[in-house]
Amino acid sequence: MGQQRQRRSCADPWRARGHGSKRRPLQLAAALLLSLPLLPGPGAPSRAEPRQGAAAAPINLAPTHWQLLDIRSMDDAIGSRRPEHPRLYTLELGADGRASLRLNCNRATGTWTAMPAGDGSSGSLRFSPLAMTRALCPPPSLDSQLGRDLAFVRGYRLEGDRLALSLFADGGILLWERLEGGPRNWRVTAQTAALRRVPSATASVAARYPAGTLLDNLGCGKGPAGLWCDVQRLGGGPRGYLLRNDLEAAISPDGTVHYGEDGSALRAGQGEFDASGELPCSLGSGQPMGRCGFQVARAGGGYATVVISLPDGRRRTVYFRLGQAIGNASAEAAPTGPFQASREGDLTRIQIGDERFEIPDAVVLGG
Known part of the structure; x- marks a missing residue:
């Protein structure tokens, strides 16, 4: 008979360690989108x-x-x-x-x-x-x-x-x-929260946020008078520090809290998509709505990167966090015009210069 296997004990002590979290800038991931192949036509499976x-x-x-x-x-x-x-x-x-x-x-x-x-x-x-x-x-x-x-x-x-x-x-x-460092996004709970330029209650104030303001979480750590979190307003704004006691985890549209990096932009840049199809679009002022192909990379909870293929071969990329459209990028060097986003029912209406797009929640959230 062969030698009997020896069993390894798993009773060694467990030591806790904490980690901060840093968000990968959208600009870096957007650069990868320049090398994406053209999107498939309608009817591609999701x-x-x-x-x-x-x-x-x-x-x-x-x-x-x-x-x-x-x-x-x-x-x-x-x-x-x-x-x-x-x-x-x-x-x-x-x-x-x-x-x-x-x-x-x-x-x-x-x-x-x-x-x-x-x-x-x-x-x-x-x-x-x-x-x-x-x-x-x-x-x-x-x-x-x-x-x-x-x-x-x-x-x-x-x-x-x-x-x-x-x-x-x-x-x-x-x-x-x-993985420590808190959720991807925070929600302000204090009636008014003072954003400090450095993690100190006596530091100068960069901005003041009312209760309910959504913030990107760029990491938390111990400082004077408690735990401080490095934050930035969702969609852009000054970067600074708030006390952790003035924050709570932001709830995603699907009712969950998400941790770790939002990897959707990076995955889209690498050509890794979760679904594809068509959505309503118009390429000029006064033109009727037509159809444009899209591909989407999701990171759960309304974090997604939607790459839209225009009929003339150009591409537009729209970034979502917590189900909100926060910005766009283009694979072309020419300027695309100002970015605007609004909500109507279960649609996010996007305007980039004279171009218009309607993105259903199902594209961003899945299901």
Whole structure:
């Protein structure tokens, strides 16, 4: 008989660490769009988003965002595999039951369900079959192994800022660390919040924001008198600092809170889209509405990049955050005119100079 396998203990202490978060500037991602191929014609298929059958998420598991620390085998002969860059492997567990993953150069989506036991710090957990891109990532890469292992996840254990996902039949442990720094966007809760130029209550004021103002979260850290967050008004404005106590997580149009980077512009620049089709458009003042092709890359919760193909071959790119159109870019050097956005029912009406576009919420949010 062969030698009996030795089991590896997973009882080593877990140490919590915090991380700030920085948003990738839209300008960098927009540059990648210059190399995009022309959009396909009408009738191109769109990718279905697997959300049916998702159960309510345990409150201590969602919404959360994680990065991979370790893939541990219970067999000492195999040992552990640790990613060289943990931020290349991330897992987002949405409160709507959706799971979104970055697997190095690939992306995967699916649904997840969990049944907590006791206080909810452990229990059973499973993922649906994942829809995953199949790009060849530069070695060394864990995308293929992690994609396979996730299909065999059967349980979880949550302790502090660490999440252990156990595989079927003691097949191993996927160990994750919580990504800190707060949600993608904040909402001001104070009656009036003073935006400070540096993180100090005595610093000069760059702007004052009323309650309900939406802000981009550029990272949080400890400072004088508490935790300060580096913020900028959604859609642009001065950058500065607000006390964390004056902020709450911004709720997306689908009722969720999203963490981690909005990678939709980067994915669009790399030609990775979630859906395509047609939308109403007009290319000149007084002209009737026609049809233009579009492709959209989504990052969940109303974060999306919509690339529109004009009949003459030009392209326009419209950026959305929290379901709001905040700006545009063009692949052509010629100026396109001022950008304006307005809402009517479930449509976002875009005007770029004399050009007009109508973008339904379903394009941005999916479904």
